[in-house]
Amino acid sequence: LDRELTDADFNVKQKSTFDMYVNSLPNLSIFHDHSCLTPTPLKPSDDANILPLNSTGNELVPSAKYDFKFKDYAPWVFRHLRNAFRLDPADYLMSLTGKYILSELGSPGKSGSFFYFSRDYKYIIKTIHHAEHKFLRKILREYYKHVTENPNTLLSQFYGLHRVKMPYGKKIHFVVMNNLFPPHRDVHTTFDLKGSTIGRDYREEDLAKNPRATLKDLNWLRRKQNLELGMQKKKLFLEQLQRDVALLKKLHIMDYSLLVGIHDLSRGNDENLRGKTLQVFNPGGEKSPEDDLQASLLRTPSKLENYRKAKELRQMVQKERPVPMGQANDQMPDEAAEDRRGLLFNQDDGGFRATHEDNEPAEEIYYLGVIDCLTHYGMIKKIEHFWKGLSNDKSKISALPPDQYGDRFYHFIQGNTMSAEEAKRERARRDQE
Ligand code: ATP
Ligand code: CA
Ligand code: CA
Known part of the structure; x- marks a missing residue:
């Protein structure tokens, strides 16, 4: 190197x-x-x-x-x-x-x-x-x-x-x-955001069947969701995003999205859910439909289990690289988070923790990144833009020339990045108008 x-x-x-x-x-x-x-x-x-x-x-x-x-x-x-x-x-x-x-x-x-x-x-x-x-x-x-x-x-x-x-x-x-998402933390909600609204909706009714589905821009807006970052982190995040989007525009790339995974600290990991499920299944406990759902969860190995298994196997063949003393199995999650320590957006348990306006930590950890960034605005996209543009409002469809795509993308994210306190003030201000 x-x-x-x-x-x-x-x-x-x-x-x-x-x-x-x-x-x-x-x-x-x-x-x-x-x-x-x-x-x-x-x-x-x-x-x-x-x-x-x-x-x-x-x-x-x-x-x-x-x-x-x-x-x-x-x-x-x-x-x-x-x-x-x-x-x-x-x-x-x-x-x-x-x-x-x-x-x-x-x-x-x-x-x-x-x-x-x-x-x-x-x-x-x-x-x-x-x-x-x-x-x-x-x-x-x-x-x-x-x-x-x-x-x-x-x-x-x-x-x-x-x-x-x-x-x-x-x-x-x-x-x-x-993988933007961590091996050791459950991601409770996922959004794939483009800043485009046409066709950017996941049927919320289907969430019951598929609770880990990737939601889209319209779901985000409907839920009045924000990337809750206080002043300090908001600035760091938006400045980086702006530089990244500038590159994508320069390279005539489009169709990318911001993938947002949200870990809700108050809900914790499904490991906790497992604990609870075991209690629910104690003799004498009442059984509800949720219990069946939880029972089915128990049958699929969790990410953490897979991670542990892989780690065990790795240690088996890596005898020449001994594991540090006293490192028990349940310490792996911390180690997993350590990998990317030092990178700004992985600083909090592998992600970027939400903050209040005064920069004090809030209850969510975000796992963030711009994905699907290899689509060149070539012939295909130009044709798509033309055809879709005939029937829809041109500014809302996904296939836009790269400069417009990038601006719309950045403004959407920028407009939806604010601490809970800022969002509250913003709502009050709008109500007054
Ligand atoms: P399309 O072009 O139709 O949008 P694609 O096949 O190019 O689809 P992507 O948009 O790259 O696929 O990704 C599809 C989904 O896969 C994302 O919405 C996300 O849920 C998941 N995904 C993709 N890349 C990552 C990543 N790096 N980390 C975690 N999840 C990812
Ligand atoms: Ca995509
Ligand atoms: Ca793609």
Whole structure:
């Protein structure tokens, strides 16, 4: 890392060592487009209990052995980036390779991307379109410059850009990036905010079925939600956001959003819920529909359990890196928060704690970042803008030219960032008018 990056570093593509790890696995959940493959049955082995999990927390059955060929893009640049984002190199490799990858994060969105967690929940792998891949390579130098000048950037932290070639020739591109949400804290409410209102609504009726759904701009407005930051933190947050949006505008990027995860300290973790559930199920207790819901929660392994399991496994193979003495299992959560300590927006338990007007801490921790920032305002978006613009108010639709998109985005967030006290005054002022 002492070496200065050269022009060539930004253009390198090279064979990756990932193949080695991946092909030692009997089964890989990451690219499970199995339809074209003939699986080779495997003998059950001692490793059977540490296979990747699918989205419902079930272990995937060992079924096939594949030959994946990986490629790394600009590996030195990403090494420098990981360093800027304060990742431990050995930890990074362990999280992404060996037997601990990857649990799947639901089904693909509109864009067709697939998402995967590393087993310890620190990283997200997102498959990206070839155009996004080419675009990231094109802007890598600017992105790198921005990160070195803004180590606290809110933009997605890209840690690696790779391609995997399937045995039958299909090529899949993916990025490795930060999971904005912590492994050790429950995120009670999630918002994906663009500052656009058309179609930006999640049916609140469906929340009962899917309590962890990602809510959108209209839900945010309806709930009169604010990012409750007192004067000090508000300034830090908005200044960084402004610099980040300036870069996105300059690079003609759009369609990104601010992802906001809210941990409510008064509600705590579902670990607490588990405790309560066990009490509820004491003999003689009355059973309600909520109990059934809680019972089903008990059947799915929690993020924390997964995290612990991954950690245990890691320690098993990392005997040469002994765990510090006296570090009990239940101290892991603190350690998880320590990873990114020093970065501004991860300073409070891995996130950014809400504050009152006088900068005293409030009851919520925010996990924040600007995501999905690889959409170039190219031909497709221009066409979408034209067609949607025929039927809707042009300023409200999502596909806007990058300058307008960025301004609308920033103003929306800015207008919704204020402490509870400030919000109250603001409401009173509006009522008077
Ligand atoms: P589309 O283009 O249709 O918006 P996409 O496939 O490009 O979708 P994203 O917008 O990047 O997907 O992400 C979809 C959802 O995945 C987000 O709303 C968020 O809930 C989750 N997500 C994405 N990136 C992260 C991240 N870094 N950390 C945590 N959650 C994430
Ligand atoms: Ca998106
Ligand atoms: Ca997208």
